[in-house]
Amino acid sequence: MSSSLTPQTPAPERRLPGGPVLQDSVTAAISAAFFEELASVGYARLSLEAVAKRAGAGKAAIYRRWPSKLEMTVALVCAVAVDGPELADSGSLRGDVLALLTESAAALRHRLPSKIIPDLLAEATRNPELAQALFGAVRDTRRAKATSMLERAVARGELPEDVDRELALDFLAGPLYWRLAVVHTPTGPDYLDRLADKLLAAFAA
Template structure:
């Protein structure tokens, strides 16, 4: 999550005739933003501190994003959109295992492990942030996972009447709870065992 994906390097440009925004500055600001967000949290995050960490002026931020909320949503959305589509391995088990492996890698990222719970907690207090993140991040990621399940239906591995919404909740919930909430260690075979349990529940 806290890398600077292509979308984060290319925020909405100013109208014709405005200054050209340098990608290197945008990348530095994005990296500083994620580091500051992980350390201070959204509520205490200061755009002035982000600018200082990035070695840029505060005006450089406002030329790219008009507010802290806009900056947060834009950069978080860029990461969500940049996330790879779950691979089509040819089997639902292979797809789910690959999906869980990707989620686990993201949740174990030192910055993401702090940022994601903080943004979720802040969203409960900030309806505007919640709506923006749900629309931009949650819906983007769920649409990618939905396609993975639809492929399984097309292959005949899942019945046509599979409850996809419930299946998506099952896919996301247990691993997030263990890694992001409990911060519990996992055995080498944990993702394989979790995959088998999830498949049994989804197909039931």
């Protein structure tokens, strides 16, 4: 997760067919409560009753917006992880890679995504329905945006036409996630710069 993974829950005002306008303030409160509850208990133990209680709203207010826990999760996670501007075009591949790493590091260090992201990935291995929904909506969309970044670099002559795009996408995501979300190893102030340089060298190899 702009494409940042940090929860900043949007809530456009909308009207149900034949029903009242859904209030922005209530949607925002429910959304914020959802992320807090998800970070606290994980997807498997998440209940809509607990989200409603934390939000100070009725359970019916949730069902007027999302028909199930799965659809609520996918909609809100997509809203912060996918629905936003394209990755910044800095004019150079290194600048684009560094911007992507900086955004990703900020999300992985944030108190909510740092708990939510590993939990959802683990739950997806046990829940095929969640995996299909999240991977299709979040993973594939974000990889498509990162692919656009690589294509710009090819067009500028910074990468060869035959660059292994799939492997490059794995490199972009893997090392930083391993360091910050799996082994929780502190990083120095120049870590992202050094990682960006290593990634560029790997892309060109």
